Amino acid sequence: MKVRTTILILTAFTATACAVFIPMRVGPAEDISVEITPERIALGKQLAEGIAACGSCHTTGSFVGDPRGDMYLAGDVITLQLEGTVPVPNITPDLETGIGGWTDGEIIRALTKGVNRDNKQLLPLMPWPEFGAALNKEEIYSIVAYLREVPEPVNNVAGKKDLSMMGKIASSTGMMYNMFAKSSTYTDYQPRRDTPQERGKRLTYIGKCVDCHSYAPKFPFVAFTFGEPLGGGIYMQPPGWPVIMAANLTPDVETGIGGFSDEELYNSIKYGKRLRPLPDTEMVRWPMMARIPNHTALTDEEIADIIAYLRSQEPINHDIDAKEAAKNSK
Ligand code: HEC
Ligand code: HEC
Numbered sequence: 001m002k003v004r005t006t007i008l009i010l011t012a013f014t015a016t017a018c019a020v021f022i023p024m025r026v027g028p029a030e031d032i033s034v035e036i037t038p039e040r041i042a043l044g045k046q047l048a049e050g051i052a053a054c055g056s057c058h059t060t061g062s063f064v065g066d067p068r069g070d071m072y073l074a075g076d077v078i079t080l081q082l083e084g085t086v087p088v089p090n091i092t093p094d095l096e097t098g099i100g101g102w103t104d105g106e107i108i109r110a111l112t113k114g115v116n117r118d119n120k121q122l123l124p125l126m127p128w129p130e131f132g133a134a135l136n137k138e139e140i141y142s143i144v145a146y147l148r149e150v151p152e153p154v155n156n157v158a159g160k161k162d163l164s165m166m167g168k169i170a171s172s173t174g175m176m177y178n179m180f181a182k183s184s185t186y187t188d189y190q191p192r193r194d195t196p197q198e199r200g201k202r203l204t205y206i207g208k209c210v211d212c213h214s215y216a217p218k219f220p221f222v223a224f225t226f227g228e229p230l231g232g233g234i235y236m237q238p239p240g241w242p243v244i245m246a247a248n249l250t251p252d253v254e255t256g257i258g259g260f261s262d263e264e265l266y267n268s269i270k271y272g273k274r275l276r277p278l279p280d281t282e283m284v285r286w287p288m289m290a291r292i293p294n295h296t297a298l299t300d301e302e303i304a305d306i307i308a309y310l311r312s313q314e315p316i317n318h319d320i321d322a323k324e325a326a327k328n329s330k
Contacts, residue, residue, distance in 0.1 A: 026109065030109065034141045044143045045150060048146050050298050053291050056291045072154075073091045074090050082166045082236075093147070123167070130211070135206065196308035199302075213247065214234065215231035229250075230248070230313055233248070248316065
């Protein structure tokens with residue numbers, strides 16, 4: 001057995017064992033009142049509506065590319081072939097069904113430590129490992145200010161959780177993150193932002209690009225820890241849908257982004273134009289499409305930084321289109 005496979009299996013077993021035997025140990029929420037200022041609302045808006053892309057999952061209908069304008073952040077249900085049914089909660093300020101009744105500390109704890117109001121583990125499908133590690137305190141406070149002030153309250157319950165074994169393992173991987181990643185989360189730390197590559201690296205992390213686009217086919221939720229970074233190939237499949245695999249974003253000329261100009265990459269990231277058009281569509285499909293409204297809100301500098309970072313990676317030869325076609329013709 002390959003070393004990597006062994007490590008993955010051991011991780012899954014340990015994670016499951018932890019889920020069963022070790023109760024969740026994230027402490028109580030911080031007693032804090034976040035001051036709401038126009039600057040914070042503006043920064044929170046830039047993050048939430050841009051790279052952190054809350055609406056791409058939390059807005060009703062968005063995950064399948066059909067977002068409802070009147071249900072911004074009001075919750076959705078994602079059903080996946082492997083993981084089961086995962087409700088994406090209502091995070092509007094509605095008191096009864098949203099997070100209007102949560103304290104600031106509880107929202108901060110959810111965003112940085114990945115537990116809900118009752119201190120129950122949130123799946124790392126919610127990008128809390130990324131937010132906790134890559135956003136600093138001021139940015140987290142700004143997202144809280146935005147959530148309090150900007151979205152309209154909507155009364156809506158997203159649905160019930162019904163996870164498969166795979167979903168439960170993924171959930172316990174979330175606890176692993178908590179055990180090992182705690183030290184790096186939620187600080188005054190200012191990441192180095194001197195070069196486009198450094199800024200781009202941080203953006204691809206907050207934007208979860210690294211998670212979705214990294215190759216570890218059987219363990220999607222740990223892809224960015226154990227996978228081939230940005231080599232593409234993971235997929236989340238709603239029942240009845242064809243397999244749609246995340247693209248290879250490494251600089252490989254034949255199978256990645258290496259053969260394309262900055263302008264082509266810009267149009268792909270910002271507007272969702274596929275680099276290699278398919279017979280039936282020129283646009284990226286689900287679930288990439290859900291993020292395109294957020295990418296359209298990115299500044300030109302942010303997109304240039306993301307491109308610079310992608311270009312600085314090790315090329316991986318991994319033909320995603322061929323792999324996807326083979327999987328779908330079975
Ligand atoms: C890739 C999809 C995705 C993105 C992007 C995302 N979330 Fe989530 N979020 C989820 C899912 C799925 C859950 C529920 C996880 C679970 O129940 O295990 C969740 C849960 C939450 C919760 C806990 C709510 C509750 O009732 O328990 C909060 C708060 C939250 N998200 C806020 C945010 C904010 C703010 C942003 C943007 C800055 C964001 N999320 C971006 C998928 C996402
Ligand atoms: C929820 C998972 C997910 C996230 C998060 C995600 N992607 Fe994607 N991305 C995909 C999938 C799936 C495709 C393939 C779509 C298709 O083939 O039509 C894709 C396609 C793309 C493409 C088109 C490539 C081509 O060959 O045409 C680019 C460029 C891209 N993503 C960049 C990004 C960047 C940059 C980020 C982060 C800012 C990101 N993606 C975040 C899943 C994701």
